[in-house]
Amino acid sequence: MDAVVKSLSDRRERDATAPARPSREEAEAAVRTLIQWAGDDPDREGLLDTPRRVTAAYDEFFRGYRDDVAAVLDRTFEEVSGYSDMVLVRDIPFYSHCEHHIVPFIGKAYIAYYPSKGVVGLSKLARLVDVFARRLQTQENLTAQVVQAMEDYLHPRGAAVLFEAEHQCMSLRGVQKAGVSTVTSQFTGVFKDNPAEQVRFMTMIRGTR
Incomplete structure (x- = not known):
């Protein structure tokens, strides 16, 4: 409520x-x-x-301006047989638009969290990315907004978010360097307090494909 x-x-x-x-x-x-x-x-x-x-x-x-974060993260499932380890969703495709030039940046998002009372539907995390990606953005702001929403609505013991994207404002104009990727990440809770958890997160998202 x-x-x-x-x-x-x-x-x-x-x-x-x-x-x-x-x-x-x-x-x-x-x-x-x-x-x-x-x-x-x-x-x-x-x-x-x-x-x-x-x-x-x-x-x-830009439909993200009309989407409601609470509606996306409104339901968690507590019947998980006592599961309390990391939940990771990786390779979430997304596109957003740079707020400086209104040209796309395109990439993948990786989200992990340690549940406190229950878990959220896995598709909800992909939808959460879209809520904020479908706005005029910077990648740094997008990363922080997704983490903050998880903190506000899921209250996890810790959250980890990483975005990796190619920015067309860098590929098609300015320095015109195609193929360059930008990586942003943010950690809360156990991920922030324990560097070993950050290493585990990075190992799992870069693991065997």
Whole structure:
């Protein structure tokens, strides 16, 4: 119940401070302006429907702003026959968009935790990644948000999160270095307090494929 109340409070606070969302027509007009700024004619045949397609794509790319973390992590299962060791979900594919250039960064996430009272459905951890990835992000912020959500709603004895991604803002522009990956990680609880647990986590995510 506390998690649900917190989620509702956080959502009300976020909604109160967020700027008013433009209409779809205004969003499509903005896309037309960007097409013209790029040097093309938004009225030519191949681009006539592009503003509608782009706004529809943005609805999908950034649906995380409308997702509710509490709804994703709302149920745990306590009938696990006394299981209390590490739970690890690895190789979770994700994509997000760099908040500096609004171009994608794409990679995989690895999540582990030591349950306290019960375990959450494994698909929920993959969905949790999507909630925060489907927003304008930095990889560092994305990593911290996933860890904090696990702390707030699952109350584990410890959590470990690692993201590895290639950033198109680095591959396609600027230094234009394709194939470079960025790794971020964060640990709480037993993972933070015991370096051996961090080693175990890294060994398990890099283990035999």
